């Protein structure tokens with residue numbers, strides 16, 4: 001067991017796809033096996049885009065059920081809902097006052113929103129609310145409230161963790177060393193998981209495979225993977241095949257070597273290769289999918305886990321906030 005504290009937030013925005021699973025969720029699950037882990041559903045971070053309470057609730061359950069079903073080690077993990085902890089709103093207010101506005105102006109997500117507006121000939125801040133603009137401050141509060149050492153995130157979130165370090169630095173400089181410096185850890189595989197058309201798997205390319213798609217849908221998606229026009233007889237380079245690239249994340253070393261050999265040897269058509277991929281994926285995903293569906297049918301079970309997590313998270317949050325208040329307010 002490591003003595004480093006791992007923390008991450010999962011935004012409740014719907015069913016993740018296989019790229020999210022392989023790049024972000026799998027590493028998290030691995031961390032939870034031998035680290036004290038704070039894992040929360042970042043519902044407050046969804047509020048700048050989702051204005052529908054039923055949707056927030058449903059997506060929060062989905063995200064929590066997903067992590068439980070995928071095998072997060074619950075003995076080491078505090079799983080909770082971000083909005084359940086009163087101290088998060090408090091720390092956010094304190095951090096606002098040491099955060100330079102210019103830092104927020106440099107945030108990638110805010111800049112992307114401005115660029116989009118400019119391209120569309122709109123006012124640069126059209127549609128930008130303060131939730132979006134100050135998103136990195138709330139995220140810094142998440143990280144600092146629970147004394148996180150390691151923050152495993154996707155590449156798109158790295159800047160936010162660096163902002164948390166900056167903000168912690170400003171705070172520590174003024175008030176003394178209260179906050180630890182968190183380290184962002186970026187999943188190595190992020191960005192390399194191909195979607196159905198061979199480009200990076202991403203919602204914006206509409207080429208994703210949902211993690212817990214029902215079996216039939218999973219099969220249909222896998223069968224739709226785009227391949228080149230090589231005949232079954234022809235030898236194929238596994239490294240160039242989306243089918244093989246996806247297979248690698250679900251199979252054992254020896255199965256991977258065997259499948260690669262089948263590509264190189266020739267004699268295997270893409271239809272056969274897709275069937276092998278589908279069966280492998282399905283064998284790995286069937287049990288967690290069933291557990292996920294069971295939990296979603298029993299939301300009171302999810303609520304109980306989140307309530308237990310909130311009680312544990314509160315203890316740490318209260319301790320941090322009492323130190324912060326003392327330092328800032330005297």
Ligand code: TRP
Nearest residue numbers: 007008009010011042045139142
């Ligand atoms: N912003 C993250 C995302 O969009 C979610 C998140 C919120 C988070 N708070 C966090 C991630 C704290 C790591 C640490 O995915």
